[in-house]
Amino acid sequence: MAAVPEGAPCWVDVLLPDLEAGKHFYGELFGWTFQEGEADFGYYTQAFSEGKNVCALAPTMEGQEDVPPAWSLYFASPDVQQTAEKIRRHGGVTLMGPMKVDVFGSMLMAKDPGGAIFGVWQAGSHKGFEKKYEPNSFGWAEVCVRETERVDAFYPAVFPYEVQSIRDETVDLNIWKVDGKPVAGRFKLPEATPAEIKPQVMVYFVVSDCDDAVATVRRLKGEVRMGPQDSPYGRFAIVYDQQGASFSVIDPHTTVGEAPV
Known part of the structure; x- marks a missing residue:
């Protein structure tokens, strides 16, 4: 898989208080199938369309009870540390990370000067979307x-x-x-x-x-x-x-x- 260009969306996930209800809803709506994640990674659950990964569902963890359900978008970066520095230098705020996620890659969450929250992903073994711009992706x-x-x-x-x-x-x-x-x-x-x-x-x-x-x-x-x-x-x-x-x-x-x- 070719590397996603810097700044292009490479992944989305949704934080939900009820993972099983989310799987039912999105499975019915988009025909997605799911691969449940491991406990060590918070049961982060990847969704697939026609056998290709399209996004993930993440259950709300302890301490996140006040965080509302929401979809998050991740922009691709070749160097998440440098992107974090640019975010802070130009008026944004880093909320989480940069942090390494095992062999999968490195990430951060940030807030732009207008208040919108977004993510940044530096690929490791997880390269991002295997399917996009097609139905159910x-x-x-x-x-x-x-x-x-x-x-x-x-x-x-x-x-x-x-x-x-x-x-x-x-x-x-x-x-x-x-x-x-x-x-x-x-x-x-x-x-x-x-x-x-x-x-x-x-x-x-x-x-x-x-x-x-x-x-x-x-x-x-x-x-x-x-x-x-x-x-x-x-x-x-x-x-x-x-x-x-x-x-x-x-x-x-x-x-x-x-x-x-």
């Missing part, structure tokens, strides 16, 4: 924040991003590119966004039919925050699993309108 991610000036200066200083800015009367979006290819973005939360929606990284999973996926979320006692709705990038919806972790589903083949430039 990772498709996209956006850092959603209210304050943009410091955030827009932060990420290109930490990672080697080229930035494409998209502005119109409804959208304030920066698309980050590595080697000319879009890898993720920064989305400004609209002023009307409820106060309880905190700065966060929104992870998108590709589905074959957005409306069917949303119906499954509802059947499994999840909630729909927005959509389904059409866009130039695909028909999508923002949803919660039955434990409260937020994510999006998108059918990128069902597009409406022209993408803003």
Whole structure:
């Protein structure tokens, strides 16, 4: 497997208080199968689609009871120590690590100047996604924040991003590119966004039919925050699993309108 370029998303996982309930929900929604982790690694459970790893489910550990269920995104780094230094130098905060995770790699968790939490991963034996951009796997991610000036200066200083800015009367979006290819973005939360929606990284999973996926979320006692709705990038919806972790589903083949430039 080729190395993931620096700054590109390489992994996602979700922290859940009830691992078995999470396996049921995501197994039904995406058809994932699971390989339970060892006790030494907190029962960190990898999920697979068509035999290829796509993400992991992590049970809440002792001392994490107040941490809400949430998806986390990890950006690839060739040197997590150097990335940590750049994060701190440019106004971010390291929350955990850098730390070595046995032979699998090294990681850190950090908070950007706008308040969104993200991870960084330096690959060891665990290289990241074996499947992405296909149905039932990772498709996209956006850092959603209210304050943009410091955030827009932060990420290109930490990672080697080229930035494409998209502005119109409804959208304030920066698309980050590595080697000319879009890898993720920064989305400004609209002023009307409820106060309880905190700065966060929104992870998108590709589905074959957005409306069917949303119906499954509802059947499994999840909630729909927005959509389904059409866009130039695909028909999508923002949803919660039955434990409260937020994510999006998108059918990128069902597009409406022209993408803003």
